[in-house]
Amino acid sequence: MTNRVLTNVTRCATKGLLTAAMAVAMALPVAAQTTQPAKPAAPAAKPALDAKHAAQAKTLMANGVKFLLSQREKDGGWSLNGKGAAKPAATALVLAVLVKDPAYGPRHDVVKQGYKVLLSYQQKDGGIYDPSENWNNYCTALAVSALAAAGQPEYKEPMNKAVAYLKTLQIVPGMESPDGGKLGEDSPFVGGVNYGKPEQEGGPRRPGDLSNVAFWMQAMHDAGVDKEDEHVQRALKFLNRVQNRSESNPETFAAEGTNDGGFVYSPVESKGGDGPNGQGLRSYGSMTYAGFKSMLYAGVERDDPRVQAAFNWIRRYWTLENNPNLPTQQNQEGLYYYYHTFAKALRAWGQPVVRGRDGKDHNWREELITAIGARVQRDGSWDNAKDRWNEGSPVLVTAYVLAALQEATADAKNDENDATRQSLQRPIVVVDFQEAPLDKVLQWLSDVTDTTLIVDWKALEAADIAKDTPITLRLRNVKYETILKYVLEQAGGSVSLGYVVDDGVIRVRIATQDKRSANETTIRPARRTETRR
Numbered sequence: 001m002t003n004r005v006l007t008n009v010t011r012c013a014t015k016g017l018l019t020a021a022m023a024v025a026m027a028l029p030v031a032a033q034t035t036q037p038a039k040p041a042a043p044a045a046k047p048a049l050d051a052k053h054a055a056q057a058k059t060l061m062a063n064g065v066k067f068l069l070s071q072r073e074k075d076g077g078w079s080l081n082g083k084g085a086a087k088p089a090a091t092a093l094v095l096a097v098l099v100k101d102p103a104y105g106p107r108h109d110v111v112k113q114g115y116k117v118l119l120s121y122q123q124k125d126g127g128i129y130d131p132s133e134n135w136n137n138y139c140t141a142l143a144v145s146a147l148a149a150a151g152q153p154e155y156k157e158p159m160n161k162a163v164a165y166l167k168t169l170q171i172v173p174g175m176e177s178p179d180g181g182k183l184g185e186d187s188p189f190v191g192g193v194n195y196g197k198p199e200q201e202g203g204p205r206r207p208g209d210l211s212n213v214a215f216w217m218q219a220m221h222d223a224g225v226d227k228e229d230e231h232v233q234r235a236l237k238f239l240n241r242v243q244n245r246s247e248s249n250p251e252t253f254a255a256e257g258t259n260d261g262g263f264v265y266s267p268v269e270s271k272g273g274d275g276p277n278g279q280g281l282r283s284y285g286s287m288t289y290a291g292f293k294s295m296l297y298a299g300v301e302r303d304d305p306r307v308q309a310a311f312n313w314i315r316r317y318w319t320l321e322n323n324p325n326l327p328t329q330q331n332q333e334g335l336y337y338y339y340h341t342f343a344k345a346l347r348a349w350g351q352p353v354v355r356g357r358d359g360k361d362h363n364w365r366e367e368l369i370t371a372i373g374a375r376v377q378r379d380g381s382w383d384n385a386k387d388r389w390n391e392g393s394p395v396l397v398t399a400y401v402l403a404a405l406q407e408a409t410a411d412a413k414n415d416e417n418d419a420t421r422q423s424l425q426r427p428i429v430v431v432d433f434q435e436a437p438l439d440k441v442l443q444w445l446s447d448v449t450d451t452t453l454i455v456d457w458k459a460l461e462a463a464d465i466a467k468d469t470p471i472t473l474r475l476r477n478v479k480y481e482t483i484l485k486y487v488l489e490q491a492g493g494s495v496s497l498g499y500v501v502d503d504g505v506i507r508v509r510i511a512t513q514d515k516r517s518a519n520e521t522t523i524r525p526a527r528r529t530e531t532r533r
Contacts (some may be wrong), residue, residue, distance in 0.1 A: 063380030076113035093399035102503035126165035144219035188267035191238030214290035227299035261309025263291030285324035293345035343407035
């Protein structure tokens with residue numbers, strides 16, 4: 001039957017209840033509401049993430065966010081211990097997660113207050129840190145990444161100041177070396193970054209390390225600093241000096257050790273200890289992914305021998321059961337730091353499947369989600385019984401995990417949006433609303449199409465669009481998108497009320513409204529219906 005409107009679409013001034021026809025329609029399963037099945041589509045390429053793992057990740061992220069919100073402190077920030085420890089770093093990590101969450105975003109009140117707390121730590125030198133702690137680089141780098149993730153114009157100036165400060169932390173030729181001399185251009189420490197200022201009072205300065213450099217490089221990447229920037233390229237020199245690859249690293253450990261292409265903590269130390277038979281330094285997972293990712297951020301080509309050597313190490317030591325190639329008694333240490341770095345590195349690599357040295361293919365997203373799901377606590381958080389590098393803090397570890405899950409699911413969002421747009425093309429046999437309340441109509445549409453809608457009722461009510469705005473509409477064999485359009489036009493009257501598809505959901509909004517707000521209500525299908533045959 002040709003799609004046609006059976007009655008004029010009118011806006012009723014009186015309130016009413018669902019008609020019997022609508023009540024019957026609400027009780028029917030989806031299959032009974034739709035017309036004949038659509039013609040089979042051409043086979044699609046397998047998505048980077050299957051529906052099962054995507055759903056699992058969504059649940060894990062939703063529960064993880066609830067946990068983090070339960071740990072929010074009175075001023076609206078977060079810390080590692082609930083008592084202010086590393087507050088700028090913890091707040092930045094959580095904000096970087098919330099700002100990408102479809103239920104929050106940069107304009108949510110919780111998020112805006114979090115940024116206010118974060119920026120209260122910005123010092124005159126541009127750094128964002130607590131002067132009583134010696135984590136200047138970590139805190140400022142994480143803050144830059146969080147500010148960049150928000151993408152808001154008001155954060156650009158403080159972010160740029162923080163980036164400029166980070167550049168001053170880099171170790172450069174002419175600075176004092178740990179032994180009291182002067183660093184030359186060929187020093188293995190040049191290009192590195194340590195925890196605090198490059199020159200500290202009271203003695204020789206601590207040398208740089210790959211962990212600090214990796215967060216520093218992440219900040220440069222997120223802030224959009226050019227790959228050819230002199231500071232980025234100087235950092236690349238340091239990366240060469242911490243790779244177990246004698247062809248590009250003149251350090252003794254690279255020549256004496258395994259020469260396996262992996263990375264170590266610093267030119268003079270591996271947290272995994274020495275290599276086999278006490279020769280060289282042991283490469284291990286979290287540092288190898290950190291070095292691999294940082295080289296990509298510095299513009300090193302995928303086919304460069306240094307990148308290929310690191311990727312071959314990844315293939316050889318593939319696992320998500322532990323922090324690979326650390327000694328057995330240590331291999332649970334830094335596990336969630338490893339997951340966090342693993343996800344960012346492999347997303348930067350851009351390859352959905354990694355073939356191990358054993359010939360087995362690994363979908364890194366799905367394997368990561370499975371590993372994370374196996375370790376979640378009842379309250380939706382994660383922590384590490386091997387409390388090293390602060391991984392006994394559920395706030396830190398949960399933020400690491402959620403950031404990793406966001407990386408794993410980021411490229412799946414297009415699949416979600418496509419699926420939702422396909423649902424909007426679904427024809428519905430009969431719609432018969434007689435003065436039905438708007439919120440009930442939207443819930444019914446959610447139920448029969450198995451889609452999720454998000455509505456900012458506060459914004460709508462401010463525009464004189466109430467939940468009980470009556471909708472009268474009779475249609476046959478009309479697509480879901482057409483029905484939704486008529487419903488919103490009728491409810492809005494003179495107000496331009498429409499929708500966008502975003503993050504796999506249908507977001508109902510006024511045309512002038514921000515994409516996300518703090519007052520949104522989620523309308524999910526009330527039940528999963530069985531197909532009627």
